[in-house]
Amino acid sequence: MKDNLRLTDVSTVDGQMVSIDLKEIPELAVDMHTMPWKPFTEEQKENTACILDEVCVLNIPKPKNREEEEELVNKFLDGVRKLFSKENNWTFLPMLETSMDNCVQCNSCSDACHLYEMSGENEMYRPNFRSEIFRRIYKQYVKKEPLAKWRYGDMNLNWKTVARLGELAYRCNLCRRCAQTCPIGVDNGLMAREIRKVFSQELGIYPRELHERGTMNHMKAGSSTGMTPEVVKENVEFIDEDYTEITGVGIHTPFDVQGADIMLLHNAGEIMAWPENIASFSLIFQEAGLSWTLSSKALAYDGVNYGVFYDDAQTARIALQHMMAAKELGVKKIVIGECGHAHKALTVIADRVIPFEYQVPRESCYVTLRDIVMSGRLKLDPSRNDFPVTLHDPCNVVRLMGIVEPQREILRKIAPQFREMPCHGVDNYCCGGGSGFAIMTRNNIEQWRGNISGRKKMWQISEAFKDCLGPETRKYICAPCSNCKGQIREILEHNDLYTKNNFAYGGLVELIVNAMTNVNPGFIEFEGAGEEE
Amino acid sequence: MTILFYILGYLAVAGFFCMAYLKIRSYMAASPLHVRWELYPVPHEGAQKAAYGGSFMEEKDWWTKPRHISHWGDIKGILTEVLFLHATFEHNLKLWVRTYPFHVGMYMLMGGTIIVLCAVIAQIFGLNPQGGVMIFVGNVINAVVLVGALCIVIGGIGLIERRRNDEGLRRYSTPEHYFNLGVFVVFGVLGLAAWAVAPSYFELARTFIYNLLTFNFAPQTSTLFSLHLLLGFFLLIWIPMTNMGHLIMKYFMYHDIRWGDEPTNYSEKNKQKILEALKFNVTWSAKHISGDGTPRTWVDVATTNPTEKKED
Numbered sequence: 001m002k003d004n005l006r007l008t009d010v011s012t013v014d015g016q017m018v019s020i021d022l023k024e025i026p027e028l029a030v031d032m033h034t035m036p037w038k039p040f041t042e043e044q045k046e047n048t049a050c051i052l053d054e055v056c057v058l059n060i061p062k063p064k065n066r067e068e069e070e071e072l073v074n075k076f077l078d079g080v081r082k083l084f085s086k087e088n089n090w091t092f093l094p095m096l097e098t099s100m101d102n103c104v105q106c107n108s109c110s111d112a113c114h115l116y117e118m119s120g121e122n123e124m125y126r127p128n129f130r131s132e133i134f135r136r137i138y139k140q141y142v143k144k145e146p147l148a149k150w151r152y153g154d155m156n157l158n159w160k161t162v163a164r165l166g167e168l169a170y171r172c173n174l175c176r177r178c179a180q181t182c183p184i185g186v187d188n189g190l191m192a193r194e195i196r197k198v199f200s201q202e203l204g205i206y207p208r209e210l211h212e213r214g215t216m217n218h219m220k221a222g223s224s225t226g227m228t229p230e231v232v233k234e235n236v237e238f239i240d241e242d243y244t245e246i247t248g249v250g251i252h253t254p255f256d257v258q259g260a261d262i263m264l265l266h267n268a269g270e271i272m273a274w275p276e277n278i279a280s281f282s283l284i285f286q287e288a289g290l291s292w293t294l295s296s297k298a299l300a301y302d303g304v305n306y307g308v309f310y311d312d313a314q315t316a317r318i319a320l321q322h323m324m325a326a327k328e329l330g331v332k333k334i335v336i337g338e339c340g341h342a343h344k345a346l347t348v349i350a351d352r353v354i355p356f357e358y359q360v361p362r363e364s365c366y367v368t369l370r371d372i373v374m375s376g377r378l379k380l381d382p383s384r385n386d387f388p389v390t391l392h393d394p395c396n397v398v399r400l401m402g403i404v405e406p407q408r409e410i411l412r413k414i415a416p417q418f419r420e421m422p423c424h425g426v427d428n429y430c431c432g433g434g435s436g437f438a439i440m441t442r443n444n445i446e447q448w449r450g451n452i453s454g455r456k457k458m459w460q461i462s463e464a465f466k467d468c469l470g471p472e473t474r475k476y477i478c479a480p481c482s483n484c485k486g487q488i489r490e491i492l493e494h495n496d497l498y499t500k501n502n503f504a505y506g507g508l509v510e511l512i513v514n515a516m517t518n519v520n521p522g523f524i525e526f527e528g529a530g531e532e533e
Numbered sequence: 534m535t536i537l538f539y540i541l542g543y544l545a546v547a548g549f550f551c552m553a554y555l556k557i558r559s560y561m562a563a564s565p566l567h568v569r570w571e572l573y574p575v576p577h578e579g580a581q582k583a584a585y586g587g588s589f590m591e592e593k594d595w596w597t598k599p600r601h602i603s604h605w606g607d608i609k610g611i612l613t614e615v616l617f618l619h620a621t622f623e624h625n626l627k628l629w630v631r632t633y634p635f636h637v638g639m640y641m642l643m644g645g646t647i648i649v650l651c652a653v654i655a656q657i658f659g660l661n662p663q664g665g666v667m668i669f670v671g672n673v674i675n676a677v678v679l680v681g682a683l684c685i686v687i688g689g690i691g692l693i694e695r696r697r698n699d700e701g702l703r704r705y706s707t708p709e710h711y712f713n714l715g716v717f718v719v720f721g722v723l724g725l726a727a728w729a730v731a732p733s734y735f736e737l738a739r740t741f742i743y744n745l746l747t748f749n750f751a752p753q754t755s756t757l758f759s760l761h762l763l764l765g766f767f768l769l770i771w772i773p774m775t776n777m778g779h780l781i782m783k784y785f786m787y788h789d790i791r792w793g794d795e796p797t798n799y800s801e802k803n804k805q806k807i808l809e810a811l812k813f814n815v816t817w818s819a820k821h822i823s824g825d826g827t828p829r830t831w832v833d834v835a836t837t838n839p840t841e842k843k844e845d
Contacts, residue, residue, distance in 0.1 A: 109624075151708075402573035
């Protein structure tokens with residue numbers, strides 16, 4: 001299919017439109033094998049519009065008759081009209097319109113996309129593929145421009161076009177690396193997100209992990225993890241106890257301290273999956289003598305905001321509650337923990353969505369930690385970190401916020417064998433779990449992350465460690481972002497790279513704690529069989 | 534017929550400015566204030582930070598510090614992009630070798646037109662049209678037009694060839710792409726022909742613009758030059774109506790979007806605009822936004838928890 005795929009195929013092909021041949025997927029220096037695609041069940045084929053490729057994110061119900069087909073198309077068109085109205089989309093309309101009108105289809109963006117490269121340059125993964133379909137639909141059916149077919153190319157609009165476009169919006173990590181390379185300033189990442197918005201905000205179609213189990217659960221229970229305030233406080237108390245024993249330093253994580261200087265906002269997923277991250281923050285802030293607190297208010301103990309991946313209303317609702325909690329505590333600033341999208345949602349997006357009177361200043365934890373480490377408030381012994389360390393740059397913090405150096409200043413001070421990945425800093429590649437994929441688990445999404453989306457990151461990692469690959473040397477992948485860590489963990493686990501390559505992964509704070517002289521040695525654990533310290 | 538030709542000239546110039554104005558107005562009217570959507574590096578962060586893509590958010594308590602913007606950084610950034618097509622050079626070299634001469638050719642003809650316009654204004658204010666200055670300007674313009682038109686023709690043909698022969702580009706190329714490039718190539722060929730046939734291209738251009746400014750509708754002396762101009766008139770109106778309108782919009786796409794990083798605490802105007810935008814009515818139909826269907830603003834939406842059951 002790859003060589004013959006045309007834009008108009010989205011409306012004409014029956015059944016699955018594209019098949020990604022695993023043989024076309026580039027091989028890496030580390031042993032990262034491909035995962036075979038699981039075929040869709042007969043029931044799925046019958047009832048669900050899984051008709052793009054081997055993956056199915058949205059599970060759009062297949063229309064049963066002509067009326068249902070038309071209904072899907074008409075609702076989609078209604079949504080597109082709203083997307084281009086100031087009242088409904090004042091937040092993004094100028095960016096959307098300029099990206100719709102000014103692309104010259106030069107395809108300079110293609111080579112910047114890790115999905116295009118790692119799919120074996122499959123046509124469907126060109127960043128412009130979905131944008132161009134959307135552009136043609138808009139010009140022909142919404143704007144109804146004269147000579148639209150001749151000027152922009154024809155595009156038949158039927159239920160298959162709509163269903164495939166919805167899925168196509170979820171074949172993008174929204175990392176915006178393509179936008180960075182565009183000579184004109186067109187943003188295909190934005191276009192993917194805007195299409196997601198039409199599906200969510202108008203048709204009520206979204207990935208359940210982002211919506212029901214994500215933002216809705218966040219607003220219902222208090223956290224996307226489902227943890228209530230009581231459970232969170234209890235869990236953090238357990239973490240304090242466990243890590244007091246492990247580190248040999250008494251840890252106390254404060255909650256709801258009125259008038260503290262800092263409200264620390266963690267990704268609550270850390271509490272469940274990476275308690276060492278929570279403990280590390282508490283230990284560092286405590287030992288540095290900061291005045292700080294966590295909030296136990298519903299929503300405010302979980303910094304995630306999955307709305308930024310698919311829905312403006314959900315984004316605004318969650319960001320507002322984060323701000324309100326900080327206001328109520330009377331803190332001077334919110335420090336955002338190791339979560340990339342939480343950084344962008346609350347610092348950048350919320351900045352022009354939440355009225356200023358409700359805003360509390362936000363700072364990245366990388367900056368706060370840099371200040372602590374460089375000020376000498378912690379006694380650090382870099383020789384405890386004397387193993388190769390590389391740094392993953394979360395797109396949301398680095399390319400989209402320009403926070404590049406603080407984390408490096410820390411690493412240069414505490415990790416003697418720190419080395420950069422190729423294409424680092426603002427030129428980084430997405431971990432492969434960006435825009436919500438790290439938390440999705442069905443219909444070959446895990447396979448997709450392993451086969452395609454996470455592959456470029458593993459190429460970067462293997463290049464950074466190319467002088468010491470293999471089980472002999474311990475190596476640490478510093479990924480200071482919760483979703484990125486989840487993605488990297490999955491790749492390492494699935495390919496048994498902990499033992500084969502003696503990799504450990506984790507955040508920045510764990511590495512700092514590992515170097516603290518008053519902490520028991522060996523805070524970071526390597527599961528491989530490498531040499532002893 | 535001669536008068537019609539001049540009328541077309543006036544209409545083309547007026548049309549270009551009207552279309553450009555409408556395009557910019559439409560952009561400005563699209564939103565009172567869009568969200569920040571910056572992409573780093575941002576050149577006004579200053580040379581040191583821009584070199585690696587750093588931002589003001591790398592500073593502790595950045596909101597307490599005065600905001601520093603390097604306007605020179607922005608100017609340098611946009612000039613590097615416009616004059617050298619830096620992004621295309623870096624990310625699409627095969628296209629750059631074709632599109633760069635094409636763009637340089639256009640810049641030369643546009644720049645040449647402005648120089649001729651200035652010369653004509655000087656003439657109206659008394660500069661001797663046969664004097665040394667005008668002869669010098671004439672020689673410069675004749676050279677610029679020759680090189681510029683050649684560049685447009687070579688670059689334009691190169692771009693058509695690339696669109697036809699590169700499998701990826703061909704799939705995304707519509708008849709309009711070829712039409713636009715074709716018109717430019719013909720425009721360049723006619724310019725070259727007029728240059729070759731007439732004793733001085735500059736004299737033709739100067740005379741035409743002088744007549745245009747003084748409302749002296751004298752007949753054109755060169756058919757080739759007239760055809761060249763007619764195509765030029767068409768392009769002036771056509772460019773803003775197509776994706777070539779990036780000529781006008783690139784400024785906004787870079788300065789206002791890609792580099793638009795101004796935090797709200799530094800802008801009283803933006804603080805007001807947020808309040809204004811939040812009053813807009815929302816008509817999105819999904820249940821988690823529309824709720825029970827009663828009309829609502831963005832304030833209502835943002836302050837509603839869709840998981841809460843309504844109390845009677």
